[in-house]
Amino acid sequence: MTLNPWELDRYSEDIVDQYIEMEQKVIDHIIDSFTQNANNDDLSDNSSDIVNYAERLIKYSRELKNHVHGNIIRAEEDNIKPISEWFKRQNGYLVGSFGRYRDKRLKETDKYMRLINRNMTRNSANIARQILTSATNEFRLGNKTKVQAVSKALHQWSDNGIPALIDDAGKRWSPETYVRTVVQTQANKLANEETLARVIDNGKYVDISAHVGARPLCAPYQGKRYSMFDNDPRYPSFYSTSYGKAAGILGINCHHHLLPVANNGDVYHPANINDKDNERMYKYTQKQREYERDIRKTKRHIRISKNVDDGMLDHYQQKLRRQQARLRNLTNNTGLRRQRDREKNIT
Known part of the structure; x- marks a missing residue:
């Protein structure tokens, strides 16, 4: 068997949440750093401070390595154990052991996770410089104060976040998307490789x-x-x-x-598979994540407006209330649990 999207979600969800929080902390630090400087009539380069802050957070993320490994191994074991037990019942014996592809997949996972750690630090610095350049240019045109120039630059940028990867086609991969893809891809590959090895050994x-x-x-x-x-x-x-x-x-x-x-001709059928119900709930979950992302983005704008009193606070607060009502309707109508931690920005 293979791991379906809703099954793979179980093994990536808690790790993805850690990176969502990490990105949000860096974003909030960028907003607070620029707005504090602007309120003090300062447009100096603060990219080194932002890099130092990001590096401290990324250092913590490296401690997640064992957690990432554990989730991928759990996906492998959850997938292969029922098949192994079934083969033993059908054939009267079981040949081979699982875990032979583990090292390969975990090393590949580490390579991809190192990439996001390196990129988030570098991209934080690039974003800080871009915001500074944009705000400085606006101010020098003479139409805006430093506070107004910083407010405009931050509002224009904040929806983009901190990319984990910008690929060759120019696509920006958010930490949420990148980490989910890495963990799920490696978990799926490992589960498939171990399953096929078990089939070859026993049938x-x-x-x-x-x-x-x-x-x-x-x-x-x-x-x-x-x-x-x-x-x-x-x-x-x-x-x-x-x-x-x-x-x-x-x-x-x-x-x-x-x-x-099996050798006796019987075919393995996983127990209690209801793909239609699972797929429907998975689609609802995807919609919930989309709404949560929108709420986090709007809260960034609220933070900017509060910090610099740019007259946009009421607009963004009204937008937030509409988004929260939309999410509330979704969870009430589908039975999904509201996960408020994914909606917050860090104070």
């Missing part, structure tokens, strides 16, 4: 589940049986499918299950 064949609306790279292969070995006279090789491609069988956001076949 020959797997079925791929089928569902309506399968992705183009998955649809041709669903609902069929495959051999785990090349040149099998009865069934095509599993490795001739789209397995290994991001949008293929067992890729991220794939909803298919691998169903191993």
Whole structure:
């Protein structure tokens, strides 16, 4: 079987929350630093102070390494244990042990997590310089005071946050998106690799589940049986499918299950799978996260307006009330739990 998006969420959620809070702390520090300087009639370069603050937070994030590893290993174990127990019951024995791909996946995870730690520090400095340049240019034009110039620069920037990565196509990856992608991708890969190894050790064949609306790279292969070995006279090789491609069988956001076949011909079926209900709640959860992000962004604007008294406070407070009502309606109508920690900015 594979880990579906709603299952992968369990292993990434608490780590993502840590990085959301870390980003918010840096953003709030940038806002407070610039507005305090502006209120003191100061437009000096404070990027070094912001970098020092970000570095202290990033140093703490490195302590999350064991937590990240633990969640990825838990995903592997939660996925492989039921299959192992089933094979032992069906075949009367169990061959092989799991964990053989662990080191590879954890090392790869560490590489990607080091990247976000390095980038967030560097990008914090770049953002501080961009805000300073924008505010200084506005002030020099003579149409705005230093406070007004800083207020405008901060409002223009604050929705963008601190990117964890700006890729070759220019796409900005937020810490929330980047960390969730890294943890879920590595957890999914490890679970899949261990599952396939267990099938090869204890059987020959797997079925791929089928569902309506399968992705183009998955649809041709669903609902069929495959051999785990090349040149099998009865069934095509599993490795001739789209397995290994991001949008293929067992890729991220794939909803298919691998169903191993025991030596006696019985097929493994995971217990209590209700994909329709899970998918519906997952979509609601995605919508909840979107609303939470919007609330955090608006609270940044409120912080700016409070700090410099720029006349925009009432506008943003009204916007916040509308956003909170929208989120409240969603949670009331779907049964989702309101998670206020994800809506806050750091005081």
